[in-house]
Amino acid sequence: MPVCYNQTFRLNLESSFKKALTFIFYFNQNKGGKLKRRDFIHLSGLGLGAMMLPGLAFGKEVSPEELMNPGLHAAAKKELADVALQAARAKGATYTDVRIGRYLRQFLFTREKNVQNITNAESFGVGIRVIADGTWGFAATDDVTKEGIAKAAETAVAIAKANARLQKEPVELAPVQGVGEVNWKTEIEKNAFEIPVKDKIDLLLKANNAAMDNGAAFVTSNLFMVNEQKYFASTDGSYIDQDIHRIWPTFSVTAVDREAGVFKTRDSLSAPMGMGYEYLDGLASEKTEGPAGSNLVSYRNSYDIVEDATAAAKHATEKLKAKSVNPGKYDLVLDPDHLGLTIHESVGHPLELDRVLGYEANYAGTSFATLDKWKSGDFKYGSDIVNIVADRTQDHSLGKVAFDDEGVEAKEWDLIKDGVLVNYQAIRDQAHIIDEPESHGCCYADNWNSVQFQRMPNVSLRPGEDKLSSNDMIKDVENGIYIVGRGSYSIDQQRYNFQFGGQLFYEIKNGEITGMLNDVAYQSNTQEFWNSCVQICDKDDYRLFGTFFDGKGQPSQVSAVSHGSSTTRFNGVNVINTGRNI
């Protein structure tokens, strides 16, 4: 389903809110220590109703200090988990897994010189999944006591047995070797929750000021921080304690020409990352200059939000006067911060095995990449140079973990090899359908109270082997457009036909960037598009794109995923003009 930005992000928050109402009830009021002024900034700008909503959407509103509380010790969690495993077995479960989850979120929202909202939320509870009579059952509780957990385990078994009447074939799980007691943490240098809220707000307001000083009429900036403390135990003999961190700084700048009645926006070129606050250090070593004539700076594993906001204001102002594109066929040179979304929609989603099988038919849809195409062994998804891999192992990526939410070790595997479709994304109960001996390790639940299911791992385009920079790539393009940033995106329910916009569009004439364009969107068909891929820059140009709020399932769950790529050229793609008069 869609990645969610801008207006769609709001919708997702609303639907998360509706869902979140179902578990808000379970949380006890924090009885934490006294607050200090320097650590706390609260709300401005929104009405009462609006300001209460975001915190509720993700759990219980807590103090920023509470987000630094380490939570239950692993030994205590093991004891609780064993209660569930035993209780379920006693009721007849043949398999059980337990997830004790503490999900912490701090979201900051600003507009121009004002703080609009700060939300600190905690969600803590246990989800128990069992197989009984060959059927899945799931139950969750916020009552994290031995009694509460045993009761939930029994409920899960009762649900499994009730559903077994409707089951056509018993669940078949790919084997997993138990790993005993292990733990893993995202490698971070600075825990974002330990940075005082004031410092984070100051940085956002500084970025806003930079934008306003450079011609922006309006600017909003946000900082999203997530910490998932997840303890997994299963009857396979695994006790896995993981501490996962993610961060996403982002903004949107608007420039307005009131006389002409025109406004243009430019969003940040950051990526959400599996990193700590060090992502905002803005290290020079992680910056790369864009191709000649573009006046662009790109960021790899360190982001300079103030510099980017300054550039954004200038870009938005330049867009006000940029010429409208002539529709037609162009060679497209796509920046990683743009191409990541195209990969997400046209490769990531169609290769989710549950979609292929029809489980998402009533919502996001099914897939053109049917099993017969995969079985043929020669379905040309893309040109020979297209190699797309799935993984949960890339450093700094949103998908990186040691184990997934059913205790399977993270790994990397090929989806498209030399242009040919070779595999899907499958979890333990799907592996047998595609003759895989083991799960791919891409099972995920967005909370303790939601059931884990197949979610997209990182899906990335491998860089080219020959030395090639984006500047060199553009030198060979006669009539093209260089596209940067995530814009409007839309794709059909089987992932054939898509249309993508971007943040910035540069005209390329005879090997040179000649200026900015407006009203650009390209339309293509997934297979045709990937077969028009003719050149990929090398690993020095490789960067991660990501999304924090990828939605799937009913009721909808969100997940975070990264997509790596280098600047890539696609020949002869259809570009339309999206300008209209109303």
Place this chain on the structure above:
Amino acid sequence: MAVLTREEAKQIIDKVLSFATADETDVRISGGKTGNIRYARSTVNTSGESNELNLAITSVYGKRSGSTTINELDDESLKKAVERAEEIAKLAPENPEYMPMLGPQEYADSRTFSESTDKIDPEFRAKAAADSIEPTSANQLTAAGYLEDYSGFSAFGNSKGNFGYNQSTSVDFSVTVRTEDGTGSGYAIRDFNDVSLLDSGSVTNIAVQKAQASRNAQAIEPGKYTVILEPTAASDLLRLISRSMDARSADEGRSFLSKKGGGTRLGEKLFDERVNIYSDPTHPDIPSTPWTGEGMPRERTQWVENGVVKNMYYSRYWAEKQGVEPVAPPSGIIIEGGDKSLEDMIRSTDRGILVTRFWYIRAVDPQTLLYTGLTRDGTFYIENGEIKFPVKNFRFNESPIIMLNNIEELGQQQRVSGSMIPAMKIRDFTFTSLSDAV
């Protein structure tokens, strides 16, 4: 005790207010039951039910505010929560846009609650799913559907004497039916406050007919076509307008309602004169909560009259700054329609496309409200007043502003997603490419 009565809610709110010492205090309680059932490949995958109750307190000193949430309603817990909200408020920075709380307001009596929806239990959900799967079992079809129901209440009160209480129910049902060979797909969706209006079997039959009739669709050239949009399809695009009628954005020069050279287009005729759009929380088919998050009463409000923009919504802050009365944003909207049935509209069409629904709609240009997306689950070619054959799905690039200037005919209304939307016949609708998706 997930659902409190008006008296119970008032009592708790008054108790919280009696503990408060801040300049202003606002208390909100909400709670209820949510249940769902999901099926795919004609088998139930998940079902569940949960209860919640939540109380939120906002304390304000001057222009500093703080809030906290709890779910324990004993005196001790409530006292501590009040203290905490007040502590948070004292430490908060001033909000330059803060508006003092509202005193007593008159709220409309909105019939949002239904006994029958309140009574939904797991068995009811299982039966609704079975009724939906049944019509597909014999015909080489497969059903995937989702039903979600809610019954609950929300209440609020503040230290200025304002109080509101509302009990509401809702049910949302959607189903996709596909032919087993994957060449046909149909969809139907309904939402109600009162579940006795929902028959999941007959709704599924619509999806069945569409799935069977859409098999082996033919490709026709993209381009400008006259389209008949079923209410679901019309709603997909038209509700985007109601979300974009914020006065502040218009005044700031970044809305389709901004005027060249400054100011707004309030009072201008932007649409065909047959376009009348209003909202009304007491509408019998789409009753909604009679207040906004700011506690502003929702009243019958005319947004567009005979094609002229009559109102934009103003937050209390923005209204004060602009020296006008605040206008509450709508919950659902009502677009006035006509008497014609879908069949009548097809019969009077020489050449056109019938659209069941749109999918993956995304903004392309916020300046013109240009959107892109695709048709899905039942798209048909009409010639000489008859449906001739199914056609492959199209991608469109179109603005609802342009659509509402190209009206041929407005048909009967149907409730869609909390709004009343007519079927619409629109000329020169822009399809820009074909899709192979079924």
